[in-house]
Amino acid sequence: MPELPEVETVCRGLENNIIGKKIASVFISDKKLRLPFPKNFSTDLKNKTIISVKRRARYIIIELDKELNILVHLGMTGKIIYQTKTPTPSLHDHCLISFSDKTSIIYNDPRRFGLIDLVKTSEIKNHKMLKNLGPEPLSKEFNAKYLQSKLENKQMNIKTAMMDNEIVVGVGNIYINESLFQSGISPLKAAGSLELNQLENLIINIKKILKKAIELGGSTLRDYVNLHGDVGGFQFNFAVYGRTGQKCIVCDGIIKKIKQNGRSSFYCPKCQH
DNA sequence: CACTCTCCCTGAAAGC
DNA sequence: TGCTTTCAGGGAGAGT
Numbered sequence: 175m176p177e178l179p180e181v182e183t184v185c186r187g188l189e190n191n192i193i194g195k196k197i198a199s200v201f202i203s204d205k206k207l208r209l210p211f212p213k214n215f216s217t218d219l220k221n222k223t224i225i226s227v228k229r230r231a232r233y234i235i236i237e238l239d240k241e242l243n244i245l246v247h248l249g250m251t252g253k254i255i256y257q258t259k260t261p262t263p264s265l266h267d268h269c270l271i272s273f274s275d276k277t278s279i280i281y282n283d284p285r286r287f288g289l290i291d292l293v294k295t296s297e298i299k300n301h302k303m304l305k306n307l308g309p310e311p312l313s314k315e316f317n318a319k320y321l322q323s324k325l326e327n328k329q330m331n332i333k334t335a336m337m338d339n340e341i342v343v344g345v346g347n348i349y350i351n352e353s354l355f356q357s358g359i360s361p362l363k364a365a366g367s368l369e370l371n372q373l374e375n376l377i378i379n380i381k382k383i384l385k386k387a388i389e390l391g392g393s394t395l396r397d398y399v400n401l402h403g404d405v406g407g408f409q410f411n412f413a414v415y416g417r418t419g420q421k422c423i424v425c426d427g428i429i430k431k432i433k434q435n436g437r438s439s440f441y442c443p444k445c446q447h
Numbered sequence: 448c449a450c451t452c453t454c455c456c457t458g459a460a461a462g463c
Numbered sequence: 464t465g466c467t468t469t470c471a472g473g474g475a476g477a478g479t
Contacts, residue, residue, distance in 0.1 A: 177473095208455070208474085232473080250472055251457075266457090285456040287473065303474085330450065339474075347472065435451065437472070 176248040178311065178344030179387035181232045184254050188227040188236065188279070191256050195273040196223045197238075203268040205286060208249065211269070212292045218242065219271065219292075231307050231343035241295040245303070249287030255280045308342045311380055316342055318374040325365040325373070332368060333361035334435045336380075345380060348415050349387070351440050353380045355414045360446040361432075361439040414440040 176184070200216040212218075222238040229235065234254075236244040246254070258277050263270055269281040269290055281290065293301050308324075309315040324341050325332075335341060336350045345353070354361050356379040359372060368376075413423050417440060418431040427444030 247473080249456090249474090283456095284458070285472095287456065289474095328449085334450090337473090436453085438470090 176232070176250075176252065177346035177349060177387075178232060179384055179391045181229055181234060181248060181344075182388050183391035184248070185227050185229045185234055187256065188234070188254065191277070192224045192236075192273065192279060193226065194224060195275060195277070197221060197271055198274045199272045201263055201270040201272075203263070205268060207268060207283065207286045208247070208289045209291065211290060215290075215292060219244070230304060231310070231339065233304065235298065237295070243293045243295060243298060245289070245291040245293050245298075245301065246281070247289040247303070249283060249285065249289065251285040252281065252283040252288035255282060306340055308338075308340050311342050311344050311384055316377065316381075318370055318377055321373045321377060322370055325368065328365040330365050331361060331434055332359060332363045332365045332376075333439055334437075335365035336376075337437070342380075344384075347437050348412070349380065349383055351415045352413060353383055355441060355446060356383070358446055360443075361434060361441050363447075414442060416440065 197219050198221075200219045202211050202215060219238070219242075222240060222242060224236060225239055226237040227234065228237065232247060234246040234248075236246065238244065246252075248254070256277065256279050260272070260276060261267075261270060261278055261280055263280075266284045267280050267282050268286070268288075270278060271280075272278040281288070289303070291301075291303075298304060309320070321341070325335060328335055333350055333354060336345055336353075337347065351361070353376060357372065357376040359368065359376060414429050417429045420429050421427070422429060422442040422445060425442065425445050427442040429440055430443050432439050432441075
């Protein structure tokens with residue numbers, strides 16, 4: 175499941191491989207992703223050149239010439255695969271962009287939770303999916319004072335609050351579970367009840383974990399983009415995620431699994447308070 | 448306004 | 464073994 179580090183990895187891979195290339199042809203499937211493909215998608219893209227690849231939250235923004243941008247969200251199961259030979263669309267391939275040098279990128283997404291849209295440069299900031307997003311987790315803007323101001327008086331549990339994209343973007347289920355564990359904070363704790371130093375600690379751990387994951391993702395970047403379309407050697411050793419019933423790695427507590435707002439939370443009841 | 452629930456979707460895994 | 468059920472989860476929008 176692509177969380178922010180994976181999206182960042184994909185962006186860097188695209189940056190290294192498709193900048194300056196000219197789009198020769200575009201194929202789209204007849205199935206719709208979270209939203210249908212924009213009208214005239216294929217014809218609008220034809221003969222455009224890739225200028226840059228950027229990321230905002232978990233969205234990939236592929237900038238083209240003529241003030242046009244492809245907005246991509248990988249959802250749960252979306253993948254972008256770069257190929258140097260002419261591909262034929264296979265199962266769950268929903269968008270295939272071929273360049274004039276015969277290379278291509280393929281968007282594959284079995285569950286179709288992903289999203290592909292076309293946005294004018296002047297309209298990016300006001301795009302429905304982007305306009306209400308909070309700060310990037312690795313930015314200076316995401317600090318304890320800021321977080322305290324957003325969480326004060328909130329009764330909602332801290333875990334759910336941290337997954338709210340208006341508070342901070344790109345902190346998915348796995349990473350918030352791990353970050354709360356590293357911070358010794360129970361996912362059940364009311365968001366507004368945390369002390370400033372606890373928030374500081376939580377933020378440090380979120381940044382640390384995300385950075386580490388990006389580093390690991392980055393190290394296998396070449397494989398990811400060019401060969402298999404999956405993250406090969408990228409392994410994160412989770413302390414709590416998916417470890418229901420197993421022993422805590424720091425005390426003799428047993429990892430517990432609960433549901434919060436329809437999402438699984440994993441924590442050690444003995445060392446997270 | 449604050450918060451929770453539902454839905455979208457397929458495939459892997461668990462249950463029977 | 465094979466069928467059925469559950470679960471996974473990002474994010475918008477509906478519901479309370």
